[in-house]
Amino acid sequence: MSEIKKKMSERGEISKVVSEKPAQTLGRKRDHTRDDKILEAAIDILVDTSFDGMTMDMVAARAKAGKATVYRRWSSKAELVRDALAWMNRNHLELESLPDTGTLREDLLVLLKPQSIAEEERKFRVLAGLGSFLQHPEFAEAGTAGIFEPWIVMNRELMNRAVVRGEIPAHADIEMACQVITSMASFRGLIQRKPFDKLFFTALIDGILLPALKNPQIAPNIMETLQDE
Amino acid sequence: MSEIKKKMSERGEISKVVSEKPAQTLGRKRDHTRDDKILEAAIDILVDTSFDGMTMDMVAARAKAGKATVYRRWSSKAELVRDALAWMNRNHLELESLPDTGTLREDLLVLLKPQSIAEEERKFRVLAGLGSFLQHPEFAEAGTAGIFEPWIVMNRELMNRAVVRGEIPAHADIEMACQVITSMASFRGLIQRKPFDKLFFTALIDGILLPALKNPQIAPNIMETLQDE
DNA sequence: TAGTTCCGGAACTTTACAGTCTCGTTTATA
DNA sequence: TATAAACGAGACTGTAAAGTTCCGGAACTA
Numbered sequence: 001m002s003e004i005k006k007k008m009s010e011r012g013e014i015s016k017v018v019s020e021k022p023a024q025t026l027g028r029k030r031d032h033t034r035d036d037k038i039l040e041a042a043i044d045i046l047v048d049t050s051f052d053g054m055t056m057d058m059v060a061a062r063a064k065a066g067k068a069t070v071y072r073r074w075s076s077k078a079e080l081v082r083d084a085l086a087w088m089n090r091n092h093l094e095l096e097s098l099p100d101t102g103t104l105r106e107d108l109l110v111l112l113k114p115q116s117i118a119e120e121e122r123k124f125r126v127l128a129g130l131g132s133f134l135q136h137p138e139f140a141e142a143g144t145a146g147i148f149e150p151w152i153v154m155n156r157e158l159m160n161r162a163v164v165r166g167e168i169p170a171h172a173d174i175e176m177a178c179q180v181i182t183s184m185a186s187f188r189g190l191i192q193r194k195p196f197d198k199l200f201f202t203a204l205i206d207g208i209l210l211p212a213l214k215n216p217q218i219a220p221n222i223m224e225t226l227q228d229e
Numbered sequence: 230m231s232e233i234k235k236k237m238s239e240r241g242e243i244s245k246v247v248s249e250k251p252a253q254t255l256g257r258k259r260d261h262t263r264d265d266k267i268l269e270a271a272i273d274i275l276v277d278t279s280f281d282g283m284t285m286d287m288v289a290a291r292a293k294a295g296k297a298t299v300y301r302r303w304s305s306k307a308e309l310v311r312d313a314l315a316w317m318n319r320n321h322l323e324l325e326s327l328p329d330t331g332t333l334r335e336d337l338l339v340l341l342k343p344q345s346i347a348e349e350e351r352k353f354r355v356l357a358g359l360g361s362f363l364q365h366p367e368f369a370e371a372g373t374a375g376i377f378e379p380w381i382v383m384n385r386e387l388m389n390r391a392v393v394r395g396e397i398p399a400h401a402d403i404e405m406a407c408q409v410i411t412s413m414a415s416f417r418g419l420i421q422r423k424p425f426d427k428l429f430f431t432a433l434i435d436g437i438l439l440p441a442l443k444n445p446q447i448a449p450n451i452m453e454t455l456q457d458e
Numbered sequence: 459t460a461g462t463t464c465c466g467g468a469a470c471t472t473t474a475c476a477g478t479c480t481c482g483t484t485t486a487t488a
Numbered sequence: 489t490a491t492a493a494a495c496g497a498g499a500c501t502g503t504a505a506a507g508t509t510c511c512g513g514a515a516c517t518a
Binding site for chain 1: 278279280281282357358359360361363364369373377401402405406408409411412413415416417419420421422432433435436437438439440441443444445446
């Protein structure tokens with residue numbers, strides 16, 4: 001039985017992010033700068049190994065902390081990883097600083113900064129090793145949505161602006177196009193383990209996305225497709 | 230340290246599929262019908278748990294076999310899983326039985342039989358739990374290529390036929406379109422854990438793929454996009 | 459300055475599982 | 489019919505890791 005399953009059957013609920021204690025005033029204060037060190041150490045290790053491959057000793061050693069210090073903050077490995085994922089996905093999502101070059105093509109390309117690529121590849125590697133952890137749906141959300149949602153939001157905004165500019169028709173399937181981007185990125189990073197670099201992204205944009213968005217079907221008749229099941 | 234890493238550092242090479250023994254003629258013969266029972270049991274378990282979550286006791290119990298019987302065939306868990314993946318991907322890929330309805334749209338839809346969908350979703354669930362196992366590149370190929378390659382081959386063939394028919398231009402980016410299909414399928418099955426059903430696939434085809442394939446860029450000038458890095 | 463809680467480090471306990479071995483039985487060869 | 493290997497079942501061994509506890513020292517409060 002996997003580690004995570006064991007834990008879940010024993011305790012009922014997942015605790016909130018970094019448990020708070022009942023207003024104590026005595027003794028040395030908890031050094032909350034250690035929290036981030038520990039979470040960062042956990043992510044660093046998850047980049048290179050899997051959930052099951054990561055040990056609490058590794059985390060403590062990498063953070064130069066004692067295991068007691070770790071368990072004082074998180075009561076189990078599952079909770080630590082849960083919070084580490086949330087920490088990894090803490091978002092620098094600034095919608096107001098989105099590129100606005102005048103064409104959708106340039107906007108999309110500018111969004112794909114080399115630094116963003118490296119960061120996303122790190123997240124993919126973490127995600128790839130989460131296996132048994134993600135089998136529990138309550139954890140799956142934290143691990144996945146946080147990674148992909150920001151990109152979908154940004155791409156959606158860029159495409160909507162293109163509609164407003166008249167660059168693409170209003171009835172183009174923007175949601176599907178956004179999903180294509182995140183799907184291709186994750187497939188390439190997660191499965192093929194190749195870089196989602198500018199060359200590939202350009203080919204995707206020019207070969208598929210822009211042609212599709214600029215020449216959508218005249219009458220996307222869903223009803224007709226449903227009847228012939 | 231994960232199980233797989235331990236094993237790999239000890240032994241050098243991965244053994245071939247179901248090891249053969251040096252021409253012995255004495256005693257009871259090995260019952261090779263047990264091989265498939267064991268591999269099938271392994272896959273059945275991998276569908277519901279992860280690589281680390283699967284135990285050899287589970288496999289033996291599910292196959293109604295003794296652990297000795299399992300270890301007589303595979304010298305480690307890693308090798309068993311390796312062969313189980315190959316067994317799962319043993320392909321009923323019959324290129325000659327591809328649909329040929331006269332339109333690319335119908336061909337693609339016919340290819341997506343409900344039974345195929347269920348089978349692929351099973352494979353996705355296995356793949357999702359492989360985490361630490363796939364971190365070794367020599368295993369990654371067996372696990373992933375076997376799942377996706379057949380679909381790419383079939384979709385490529387259908388699209389090439391469409392080119393021959395004159396349904397889509399010859400310079401459409403067929404390879405990219407094939408990748409979009411497998412990417413979307415795996416993203417939906419692996420990450421979102423939603424069904425890649427006919428409704429969704431139809432929206433992908435009508436909203437993105439067919440428009441893109443039928444209206445490719447006039448001059449897909451890769452050179453121009455490369456210089457502005 | 460005494461009492462309390464934190465810290466890093468490390469020893470310790472417990473549990474689970476990979477891999478091995480034994481047993482009684484079955485199926486093969488010579 | 490004697491020997492040999494495979495079979496299912498399950499006991500056994502060794503190791504790894506989650507989680508706990510203790511240590512000596514530091515930091516805080518009353």
